[in-house]
Amino acid sequence: MTDYAVINPATGETLKSYPTISDADLDAAIGRADGAYRSWGRTSSVEERAALIRRVGDLHTERRDELAAIIVREMGKPLEQAYGEVDFAADIYRYYADTSPDVLADQPVELLAGDGSAVIRRGPLGVLLGIMPWNFPYYQVARFAGPNVIIGNSILLKHAPQCPESAEAIERIFADAGFPDGVYVNIYATNEQIEHAIGDRRVQGVSLTGSERAGAAVAEIAGRNLKKVVLELGGSDPFILLSADDLDKVVEDAVAARLDNSGQSCNAAKRFIVLDELYTPFLDKFTAALGAVQPSDPSSEDSKLGPLSSSAAADRLQDQLDRAVAGGAELHSTGERQGNYFAPAVLTGITPENDAYHEEFFGPVASVYKVGSEDEAIALANDIPFGLGSYVYTTDAEQAQRVADQIEAGMVFVNVVLADGVELPFGGVKRSGTGREMGRLGADEFVNKKLIRVG
Missing domain, CATH: 3.40.605.10 (Aldehyde Dehydrogenase; Chain A, domain 1)
Structure with missing residues (x-):
């Protein structure tokens, strides 16, 4: 065998x-x-x-x-x-x-x-x-x-x-x-x-x-x-954006959090939940920044995004994208799939009836949601079977602690991404x-x- x-x-x-x-x-x-x-x-x-x-x-x-x-x-x-x-x-x-x-x-x-x-x-x-x-x-x-x-x-x-x-x-x-x-x-x-x-x-x-x-x-x-x-x-970690002094830096962090390991990380940010007044500028900048990172030969020293791990993984992600769009989501694609090389994509307009609302996307696909309040952001972040990691971006320190306390996850990172450390415990709750x-x-x-x- x-x-x-x-x-x-x-x-x-x-x-x-x-x-x-x-x-x-x-x-x-x-x-x-x-x-x-x-x-x-x-x-x-x-x-x-x-x-x-x-x-x-x-x-x-x-x-x-x-x-x-x-x-x-x-x-x-x-x-x-x-x-x-x-x-x-x-x-x-x-x-x-x-x-x-x-x-x-x-x-x-x-x-x-x-x-x-x-x-x-x-x-x-x-x-x-x-x-x-x-x-x-x-x-x-x-x-x-x-x-x-x-x-x-x-x-x-x-x-x-x-x-x-x-x-x-x-x-x-x-x-x-x-x-x-x-x-x-x-x-x-x-x-x-x-x-x-x-x-x-x-x-x-x-x-x-x-x-x-x-x-x-x-x-x-x-x-x-x-x-x-x-x-x-698994995880479908929320990235909650409530306020920002430097939106470009937030977008840079959001891209890094989504594309780490070619998007194939359990605790990568996958669902971007943005307060309504920041939604349009964030979506525009985020989609453009993702599009600037295209798949390339992983053996190259300057590669930031390689192929997905296997043809089966690429086919699964393609099936998820197809079902998401069929269910009413809007696809903002930044490139074409070529074999196992999967260009980044952004989904918006995902409703709770869509399979994409509850699934984990294991690859360079981001879902972006608009919310009208802190409470709505927390409710959306928690409305998922998973509870691994999470990210909160805000300029209000008291708000950061308040939101962190209410997120149903094993880990909360405030105003920082890719901050795992040997001394920091790793794990989740729920599924x-x-x-x-x-x-x-x-x-x-x-x-x-x-x-x-x-x-």
């Missing part, structure tokens, strides 16, 4: 195929991970584990040219952004290496009655399964594997079928960093094999970043098997998932918070 393959979305060429793991080899891989947890994971010190994770980060930096080139050809990421992702992944590993003593320090509990002491001691759970997406092949793995390996868990990693080469490169980095066999194991597994792995008694938890459909399936299997699960799913990654909270998901009470 060759479900895993590198298919360059810029050319459509299949560059390399990888065989799917056999059932016997999958069982052996789970055994290796379990053995690593029960030996090295329990006996090594946090300082030893942190030192090796720091080396993983350093190897990302040393191999950044190789790593960036891989994801340019795997999923069409523009080269400059590919370098940025590699660097961000390296920073995540180093962040957890730096903060691990504080993350795993005993947490005293003040007793209300009785003598003695009580502490919460954080320790590993065991083997964890990570199911990763194609849009950020290194960053997604780093924020899952980095903290959990330092905690003492071992990792089984199933990457997206179109990212086998980056998956292979990450596993090699963990081996070259000096980790014992079984601490980090890459598996080219089918969905059916993943269902089996989640149910395996040796696997203690699963983390998935992906679609709603995949998240629901994994959560159902994990729940049936009483396994801890963290889900980071955007459960749990958090990154920052201090990201290291607190797959741990045994063990109470030790001494009389």
Whole structure:
């Protein structure tokens, strides 16, 4: 079987195929991970584990040219952004290496009655399964594997079928960093094999970043098997514009927030909700600015917008656009689609009856809405099944806090975009998932918070 393959979305060429793991080899891989947890994971010190994770980060930096080139050809990421992702992944590993003593320090509990002491001691759970997406092949793995390996868990990693080469490169980095066999194991597994792995008694938890459909399936299997699960799913993040001193700067930020990773980012701004007096000037400037960014060869150093990740992704986006227009939306297109290269587009006039009102557009398509008040903006922002990120632009500091408090999302960014950081927790509510990654909270998901009470 060759479900895993590198298919360059810029050319459509299949560059390399990888065989799917056999059932016997999958069982052996789970055994290796379990053995690593029960030996090295329990006996090594946090300082030893942190030192090796720091080396993983350093190897990302040393191999950044190789790593960036891989994801340019795997999923069409523009080269400059590919370098940025590699660097961000390296920073995540180093962040957890730096903060691990504080993350795993005993947490005293003040007793209300009785003598003695009580502490919460954080320790590993065991083997964890990570199911990763194609849009950020290194960053997604780093924020899952980095903290959990330092905690003492071992990792089984199933990457997206179109990212086998980056998956292979990450596993090699963990081996070259000096980790014992079984601490980090890459598996080219089918969905059916993943269902089996989640149910395996040796696997203690699963983390998935992906679609709603995949998240629901994994959560159902994990729940049936009483396994801890963290889900980071889709988003249709609102970008609320209520006032501006510099509309050109707001438009610049809006374009950056929509076109990051060629529009294929879960927490990209996708729905632009604009107060009525700013609507027309914003729409005119925004449409023109998007049109100035046209798809180009992702291997070029000056590319800002590459192809969509696959022909299937481009076809899905085209179908969404066609249905949106058929449902009454007005399309402001800034170019023509050529294969997997998708020129930016803007939709207006979307009503609640239109499918586009509720869907996530995973590509360079923006929806712009006009509202008459702050309250209407908040209501529209929240009238969506998702709740991942959000953006608020206003010159009124009190209004910013007031609106941020009322947005139903896991993250709110005020007057700033592309401001994710290694120290900032990432995650959502509603159908955007459960749990958090990154920052201090990201290291607190797959741990045994063990109470030790001494009389």
